[in-house]
Amino acid sequence: MLAVQPCAGLRPCASLVPARTSSSYRGSNASSKAAARRQSLPGRQARSLGVTCSLNNSTGTAAVKPAKLDDRTTLRLALPSKGRMAEDTLQLLKDCQLSVVKPNPRQYVARISQLPDLEVWFQRATDVVRKLMYGDVDLGIVGLDMLAEIGNDDPDVVVLHDALDFGQCHLALGVPTGGRFADINTLEQLRDMPWSEQAPLRVVTGYQNIARKYFAEQGFEHVVLLSADGALEAAPAMGSADIILDLVSTGVTLRENNLKQLEGAVIMQSQGALVANRRALLERPGLLEIVHELLERLEAHLTANAYYSVIANMRGDSALEVSERLLQDPELAGLSGPTVARVYTLGPDGKAQSHLYAATICVPKKRLYPAVKQIRKIGGSGVLVQPMTYIFDEEPARWRSLLDNLGVASGSLDLS
Known part of the structure; x- marks a missing residue:
């Protein structure tokens, strides 16, 4: 069963509990309860988990992808627009002799002089993934964590390079160091605590999709996912959540907020990645040739940098x-x-x-x-x-892997 519950100080949350033959929703009025009781979910398995909210807590239906890509003549690369990720991305491109020219700092569109057929669009990290999925941009640089959360295994998104050597961090669980969690140090100990439908494990996170999959795979039966816009580390101390699921880099922020990372609870490793829209790779003239040059420059620099x-x-x-x-x-x-x-x-x-x-x-x-x-x-x-600045190989291994993935023969491309 999946129910929406009110959360103190936080936005509505998805509750993950064992599926039954019916679904109920706890609301503030009797009519919503009655309507929920009238709904039934036939044929569901006992341990299946459903979805009631997305990252932005919307229950609306996702937009349908266009049947074909739009007929634009320029190719597009989306880059993070703010924060450390944006700075590191621009520095990496500069180290690869790719200069992003942005005449006006308030503009969202820029150029790379060495790749004149490619437009650069600055976007929020979440929008980089979304616009890749729908074909609004052809290439993008984004963290693997955001790709997993927003992309959600979308078959139209292809990872071209999964290790750009910046933004290294990992998704993990942060648990209070004191109180009833003082002796809880492993994922197994957390799972064996007496959680119930009336008293579920409350997890505050910005990674709803990843969290849903993770707790289901780990055998948790009673979990409530809470959303917050920031300062997740404060939620357990305030009493509005039990634990957090968030990115961890050095672990200092966890320790300074009296939280600890559980053993065996590293959910995924993340760093910057170059990704692409599969349909664009196959249908947009000239895109594969640009990808080849990008991979050559990136591989040569990242190899030499070590x-x-x-x-x-x-x-x-x-x-x-x-x-x-x-x-x-x-x-x-x-x-x-x-x-x-x-x-x-x-x-x-x-x-x-x-x-x-x-x-x-x-x-x-x-x-x-x-x-x-x-x-x-x-x-x-x-x-x-x-x-060392560059170590050029005969041909990047990731390029050969991409061609195999797409079913494209290298002889059909002009890479001169």
């Missing part, structure tokens, strides 16, 4: 001998092996002579110092460390 280029002078009898010494340590092997070349210096006789070899390798940033120590240990000196 490495340093390290050059060291190595003593040795030959380039081959120096290479074999480096290859014995996996951390010094680089991406495809070291590059070793002679180093020439001016000898006493005024002629060039060689007694050193320069070895160039790529080292993961997180392992830089151990790698430098090992290089010194095997005869290296004069170690130079440089940041």
Whole structure:
């Protein structure tokens, strides 16, 4: 059964309880109760869960998608318009040599000079997903959490790149550290508490769709989902909710509000992602070619951003001998092996002579110092460390995966 209940200080909420043969709605007047009692839900299974409200608590029917895409001549990319997500998105594009030109800061439309056939539209994160679903825009950058919540497994939304390396966080449950939750540290302990239809677990969240699926999958029988516009962490202390379901980055906000994250209750990991409308990819001329360039630039930069280029002078009898010494340590092997070349210096006789070899390798940033120590240990000196901007592969793996997903042959595209 699914019922709408009043929530103190919060907007109406969806209650998730075991389905029965009838549905009732608790309202403020008798007529609404009587009307609800007259409704029946035949043929539903005992553990199925229904939906009475969306993210904005609307019970209206979703708009029907257009049968065909509109006939516009420009291609559209939607970007977040506000907040840290917007800043990180623009910085990533800039790092990929893609300059978003916005003549007027109050405008919602901009251009990328390197991609003249592509319009940039600044939208709220929720609208980025919605407008992708309905084909109003063709591409978008948004958090995976918002894609899961608003997109809700929509088949018309395709994830092109799921790891843009910014906006990293995760969805989790935040539970009070004291009171009756003092000894509740795991999801199983929370589920085993004596929740009932009269006293359900009250969860405040901005992720109604994700929460519904999650609690159903985890076997919770009596859950009420509450909505709030902000300050979710205050709800348990105010008594208007038992726990929260929200994004967690460092966990500091939870701790400062006397909340803790439950073990085994990480609902999903999230970060920035590049997504597209499937129909647009197949039907809009030139879009796949733009996607190919975007993926190449993104992959090249994000791959390089995880490495340093390290050059060291190595003593040795030959380039081959120096290479074999480096290859014995996996951390010094680089991406495809070291590059070793002679180093020439001016000898006493005024002629060039060689007694050193320069070895160039790529080292993961997180392992830089151990790698430098090992290089010194095997005869290296004069170690130079440089940041890397791009590492271009033959063809991005995500591009090949996309073509397979769409059933498109690469030979049918002009990627020159």
